[in-house]
Amino acid sequence: MIWLYLPLGLPVFFALICLIPFNGTRRTLALLFVGIAISVSSIAVLIGKYEGAVLAISGNSWLFLDGFSVFHLAVMSGVYLLSSLFALSYFRNHDDDLRRFAFLWNLSFAAMALVILSNNVVLMWIGIEATTVITAFMIYTNRTGVALEAMWKYLIICSVGVAFAFIGTILFISAGSGLGEPSSGMLLWTWLRVNSVGFKPVLVKAAFIFLLIGYGTKAGIAPMHTWLPDAHSQAPAPVSALFSGFLLNTALYCIYRFLPLTERALGGTGWAAGILSGFGLFSLILAGGFILFQRDLKRMLAYSSIEHIGIMCVGMGLGGAGVFASLFHALNHGLAKPLAFFSAGRFGQIYGTYDMDRIHNTGEVSKLLTAGLFGSLLALSGAAPFAMFLSELGIVRRAVEGGKWAVLVLLLLGATIAFVGIIGRSLSFIFKGSDPVPSKVKASFPEVVVTLLPLAILLILGVFMPPFLKDFIGRAAAIVTGSMPGGAP
Amino acid sequence: MIIFLLVNMFVLGMSRLRTLIRLTAFQSMLPGLYLLLESRGHITPFFVAFAAVTMIIKGIVFPILLFKAIERAKVKTELEPYVGYGLSLLFGLAAAGLSIWISGLLYSPANTGGRLNIIVAMMTIFTGLFILMSRKKAITQVLGYIILENGIYLLGMAMVGGMPLLLEAGILLDVFVGVFIMGIAVFHINRQFDHIDVNELNRLKG
Numbered sequence: 001m002i003w004l005y006l007p008l009g010l011p012v013f014f015a016l017i018c019l020i021p022f023n024g025t026r027r028t029l030a031l032l033f034v035g036i037a038i039s040v041s042s043i044a045v046l047i048g049k050y051e052g053a054v055l056a057i058s059g060n061s062w063l064f065l066d067g068f069s070v071f072h073l074a075v076m077s078g079v080y081l082l083s084s085l086f087a088l089s090y091f092r093n094h095d096d097d098l099r100r101f102a103f104l105w106n107l108s109f110a111a112m113a114l115v116i117l118s119n120n121v122v123l124m125w126i127g128i129e130a131t132t133v134i135t136a137f138m139i140y141t142n143r144t145g146v147a148l149e150a151m152w153k154y155l156i157i158c159s160v161g162v163a164f165a166f167i168g169t170i171l172f173i174s175a176g177s178g179l180g181e182p183s184s185g186m187l188l189w190t191w192l193r194v195n196s197v198g199f200k201p202v203l204v205k206a207a208f209i210f211l212l213i214g215y216g217t218k219a220g221i222a223p224m225h226t227w228l229p230d231a232h233s234q235a236p237a238p239v240s241a242l243f244s245g246f247l248l249n250t251a252l253y254c255i256y257r258f259l260p261l262t263e264r265a266l267g268g269t270g271w272a273a274g275i276l277s278g279f280g281l282f283s284l285i286l287a288g289g290f291i292l293f294q295r296d297l298k299r300m301l302a303y304s305s306i307e308h309i310g311i312m313c314v315g316m317g318l319g320g321a322g323v324f325a326s327l328f329h330a331l332n333h334g335l336a337k338p339l340a341f342f343s344a345g346r347f348g349q350i351y352g353t354y355d356m357d358r359i360h361n362t363g364e365v366s367k368l369l370t371a372g373l374f375g376s377l378l379a380l381s382g383a384a385p386f387a388m389f390l391s392e393l394g395i396v397r398r399a400v401e402g403g404k405w406a407v408l409v410l411l412l413l414g415a416t417i418a419f420v421g422i423i424g425r426s427l428s429f430i431f432k433g434s435d436p437v438p439s440k441v442k443a444s445f446p447e448v449v450v451t452l453l454p455l456a457i458l459l460i461l462g463v464f465m466p467p468f469l470k471d472f473i474g475r476a477a478a479i480v481t482g483s484m485p486g487g488a489p
Numbered sequence: 490m491i492i493f494l495l496v497n498m499f500v501l502g503m504s505r506l507r508t509l510i511r512l513t514a515f516q517s518m519l520p521g522l523y524l525l526l527e528s529r530g531h532i533t534p535f536f537v538a539f540a541a542v543t544m545i546i547k548g549i550v551f552p553i554l555l556f557k558a559i560e561r562a563k564v565k566t567e568l569e570p571y572v573g574y575g576l577s578l579l580f581g582l583a584a585a586g587l588s589i590w591i592s593g594l595l596y597s598p599a600n601t602g603g604r605l606n607i608i609v610a611m612m613t614i615f616t617g618l619f620i621l622m623s624r625k626k627a628i629t630q631v632l633g634y635i636i637l638e639n640g641i642y643l644l645g646m647a648m649v650g651g652m653p654l655l656l657e658a659g660i661l662l663d664v665f666v667g668v669f670i671m672g673i674a675v676f677h678i679n680r681q682f683d684h685i686d687v688n689e690l691n692r693l694k695g
Binding site: 140146148149150152153156159160163166167170171173174177202203206229230233234 | 594595614618621627630634637638641644649677678690693
């Protein structure tokens with residue numbers, strides 16, 4: 001299917017266009033947005049063409065599309081559209097040349113689309129590697145010493161992580177080396193899914209550990225998360241939004257792809273799923289602890305990302321209905337976290353600091369941004385009317401059904417700590433404070449859209465789940481659970 | 490393979506930056522050479538070209554880039570490690586032991602490379618990681634990364650016989666892009682701070 005190549009080719013094309021010297025921040029930003037918008041519409045076309053088919057595959061079967069990748073592409077498109085729109089207003093008064101930034105921004109779209117569309121596990125890995133390299137320079141957009149430090153940590157830690165993922169890939173493939181002639185067909189996920197049953201368990205186990213540590217580094221799973229708070233806090237807010245909203249999920253996506261393969265090879269013992277939940281719980285608790293003691297707003301949001309990635313891992317590891325809840329949670333996080341970074345980023349610009357002790361009386365500066373910040377923080381803490389409450393509830397329910405009481409207790413403990421930490425902080429933005437307040441800021445049209453749209457969707461999804469969305473996520477979840485022996489561990 | 494092992498030990502005990510770069514370059518040439526020697530039977534022009542490109546990039550281009558970086562940064566030649574050289578060598582021995590144990594787990598007659606290759610590959614991976622963690626300079630971290638990638642390349646050769654070309658291409662791409670980007674970063678670090686000591690990049694905490 002030729003359409004599969006569009007989401008890869010178009011962004012690269014627009015990335016190159018962004019490099020042409022047009023002079024002027026406005027034009028560069030407009031190009032950036034147009035590029036992303038067109039790339040996203042190509043994904044919409046692709047999904048439209050795919051509708052109904054079980055599996056769409058490219059000529060040499062290196063690229064493919066199934067329910068699971070369609071779901072991830074949709075979330076990715078949403079995050080990119082929102083973040084690009086936000087970039088328009090965030091960089092409006094930026095003096096530096098933004099051409100390189102626009103180039104990298106569009107290029108990163110292609111890299112992430114490559115990860116999601118790859119049927120070939122090595123190609124998928126190359127995509128992850130590409131995202132690391134491309135996004136590293138986006139962190140260094142503000143040319144300061146600390147930004148450079150954050151970028152260096154990100155590069156070194158993630159490069160080593162990605163190298164580990166490669167070792168894992170090699171081991172996984174070598175586990176099947178007895179099954180027929182070595183050929184590039186063995187690298188295909190669709191081939192592995194059918195044949196992994198006969199793989200050697202020892203090698204598969206070793207491979208999964210390497211894959212989990214490797215891709216987990218990129219996904220921000222604790223204890224490999226150390227680059228994440230630095231990178232998130234130093235990158236410009238739109239980049240942080242992109243990182244949290246979807247970059248972490250692309251790495252998780254790779255783990256999810258290998259999870260059912262591993263379970264099949266091991267005969268459905270739940271070994272791999274158990275390890276994934278374990279790491280998830282650890283991330284959740286650790287991040288909760290760090291949230292309590294943060295002063296920097298963006299660092300707090302970064303730790304909250306680690307917390308939510310942890311929740312997603314737990315849901316995925318629990319299997320069954322937990323997979324559905326985990327994917328739903330990824331969607332909600334993809335809406336709430338960019339929103340939080342948008343409003344936090346704007347307040348950071350207005351107040352000139354991210355120190356939470358110095359940001360207060362936000363209601364007097366901008367009602368819209370305050371609604372965005374407070375709403376998103378409420379959503380992120382898992383408060384009731386928002387959709388994230390439902391997805392977390394789904395995971396909790398699955399833990400109860402499965403009788404995993406230890407998981408349940410730790411999950412609730414971590415979520416509670418994070419809840420207390422975030423709510424305690426967010427109240428102080430609105431009230432208290434005697435220092436002078438910056439003058440009132442009028443919101444621009446893109447800001448109104450990026451604030452109210454995700455907030456509205458989160459509220460609606462919290463009350464009512466449209467049947468088409470349920471089908472959509474259900475089909476994605478079925479790819480994971482359906483590939484596991486016995487449905488669930 | 491034995492040479493590979495010796496180079497690993499040398500790298501751990503080496504205190505001079507320039508020699509370290511040369512050693513790493515030398516080591517990077519070995520897998521390509523080994524590949525050519527081992528597969529006399531079914532050599533294709535494409536295969537030779539690929540091995541040649543790998544060797545040129547890792548053995549010649551990288552060292553030149555790194556030497557330039559040192560010159561520009563005016564780095565002292567000592568490495569100022571966190572862990573002393575003697576202790577590093579001890580670590581090398583421990584890593585060799587560990588590698589032998591791991592190779593026992595991973596090895597099966599179906600792997601074409603033989604057990605020695607797995608041992609050396611694992612040990613190289615450990616050495617790379619250790620260099621990456623225990624030395625202060627940004628450049629030594631890059632070198633550690635290259636050694637790590639050499640190890641992965643060997644592991645691929647040992648574990649997946651007749652490695653699909655894409656795998657090799659992936660490794661090459663990884664190293665090339667990685668080192669290229671890191672080189673640029675080192676340059677920026679140098680310009681920003683007037684040094685490339687990574688242990689002074691410590692302002693972000695918590």
